[in-house]
Amino acid sequence: MTAAVEEKIERRHLIMPQSTRGMIIGLFGGSFNPPHAGHALVAEIALRRLNLDQLWWMVTPGNPLKSRGNLAPLCERLALSEKLVHDPAVKVTAFEKSLGTSYTARTLAFVKARNPHVRFIWIMGADNLKSFDRWQNWRKIVETFPIAVIDRPGSTLSYLSSKMARTYDYARIDEEDAGVLWKHRAPAWSFIHGPRSTLSSTALRAAAKQS
Numbered sequence: 144m145t146a147a148v149e150e151k152i153e154r155r156h157l158i159m160p161q162s163t164r165g166m167i168i169g170l171f172g173g174s175f176n177p178p179h180a181g182h183a184l185v186a187e188i189a190l191r192r193l194n195l196d197q198l199w200w201m202v203t204p205g206n207p208l209k210s211r212g213n214l215a216p217l218c219e220r221l222a223l224s225e226k227l228v229h230d231p232a233v234k235v236t237a238f239e240k241s242l243g244t245s246y247t248a249r250t251l252a253f254v255k256a257r258n259p260h261v262r263f264i265w266i267m268g269a270d271n272l273k274s275f276d277r278w279q280n281w282r283k284i285v286e287t288f289p290i291a292v293i294d295r296p297g298s299t300l301s302y303l304s305s306k307m308a309r310t311y312d313y314a315r316i317d318e319e320d321a322g323v324l325w326k327h328r329a330p331a332w333s334f335i336h337g338p339r340s341t342l343s344s345t346a347l348r349a350a351a352k353q354s
Contacts, residue, residue, distance in 0.1 A: 151218040157241045160199055160234040164260040167325045169193055169291070171266040172201035172239070172247060176214055178224040181268075185293045186233055188337045189266045193291055194322045198233045198266070200224055201250075204240045248280035251287045262325040263288045269334070270295040276306035285311055289324045290332040307332075 162168060169189045175182060186198050202220050217237055224235045239250050254263065265288045267275070272292060275281055284290075285307060308315070314330040321333045 151216075152221065152237065152240070156202075156221055156235070156237045158236075159238040159254070159257065160197065160236055162197065162258055162261050165262075166196040167194060167262045167264070168258075169195045169198040169264050169266045170201060170251070170254065170288070171198055172203055172250070174205070174214060175200075175202050175220050175224055178202075178220065178227055180227065181295070182224075183227045184337075185266065185268055185295075186228070187230070188293055188335060189264075189291060190230065190232060192321050192335050192337070193264055193266075193324060195264070196232065200228065200233055200235045201239060202235065202237045203245050203247075204237065205245045246279045248278070248283045248287070251284060255287060264325055265290045266293065267291075268293055268295045272305040272307060281307065282310075285314075285330045285332070288329050289316075289327050290329075291321065291324060292332060292334045294334070294336045 169186075171182075171186055171189065173182070182200075186200060189195060190198055202217065202224055204217055205214060217240065221235060221237055228235055239245065242250060242253055244250060251263075251265065265284065267290065269292050278284065311330050311332060314332060316324055316327060316331050316333040318333055318335055321335050324331065324333050
């Protein structure tokens with residue numbers, strides 16, 4: 144990314160959102176390349192079903208498992224994300240860029256150290272479960288915060304076969320108790336069903352190339 148593009152990123156996006164003691168906050172991270180209504184739906188479901196006070200929509204500078212050549216500028220992904228967000232409880236942020244890392248495990252360790260009196264839940268779409276065990280220190284992620292896996296089209300059954308689900312089957316919390324998932328000490332995770340959007344960032348990028 145060029146210096147000219149970096150300058151377009153507002154300072155507020157590079158600072159970790161404010162929180163207060165006792166808050167329940169969902170962490171929803173991804174490349175959002177591009178963000179779409181499916182992401183907004185995941186955020187909406189998480190806010191409602193997990194009884195969150197806030198949800199941090201964390202736009203990552205880059206994804207180590209994906210080609211950087213196909214990644215839109217961070218400022219563009221932030222702007223598009225904010226257009227999708229209508230709930231003031233959702234905070235679009237790119238503070239991960241200030242940390243100098245794109246690895247989720249490191250980011251979560253930093254967040255936990257900075258906010259010891261906040262209850263966090265890591266939120267991920269079910270479509271990420273298939274490759275989750277390829278993430279750096281993925282077990283550390285599972286053992287840092289409770290995890291809410293939100294259903295996505297074509298991924299409803301993926302939690303049954305994913306390495307994460309099989310490894311931490313004993314730590315699965317019934318969906319009916321998702322509202323108090325924040326009370327559980329990691330490792331703890333729950334699979335949450337709900338409305339699903341068929342949109343995907345991969346499909347949107349492919350359509351944009353053909354237009």
